[in-house]
Amino acid sequence: MSHLDTVFTALAHPLRREVLSVLSGRDDGVAEIEELAERLEGVSEAESTARLRAALHHTHLPTLDEAGLAEYDPRSGAVRYRESPMKELVESAVRSSRDPRSRKSRSSTDS
Template sequence: MSHSRSAPTTDALVALLADRRRRTVVRHLAERPAESSLETLVETLSPANADPADERELRTALHHNHLPRLDEAGLVEYDAATHAVRYRPDDRAESLLRFLAEAFDD
């Protein structure tokens, strides 16, 4: 898992959370104090009765794109070897997520 990093700039945070999947990941992790996993996130983000090919695409996108970006920004710690994910609380990110949810029914 990653080491401590400086907080992302406001512009970087807005750009990072502009993606629906990343917003969902951060919301999911913020609601749970325990470590999560890549598989749990795939289950959370996949619609009911999802096609296995769609789940594979989602797993790949999370592993190679979304989780590394969130890790680099310091919002999560992602261990690519074990697929363990842990949220790193961030008041600014949570405020932005609340605003987006209220303003845009996100």
């Protein structure tokens, strides 16, 4: 999976977008997993804060970390927003659109 696909996959889930919204709205861009679980409980389909915390820890925060949208330290529970993912995303898309091999593969799949 390309980095671009990883970013779009991460952004596809509404809870992950809410996590990014909370983090980006903070002056320091940092929150603890416990705080995120409490704040997002009403947004999630999880039955409890504990289940939401588990989903954040095992699924959502690692996905955001892998996509480069947030940094997650599972040992401390700290989550930090990364401010430049969209810039990198756009630059990546521009680079791939300039790559002649990329255009060939797209045009052969467009037919």
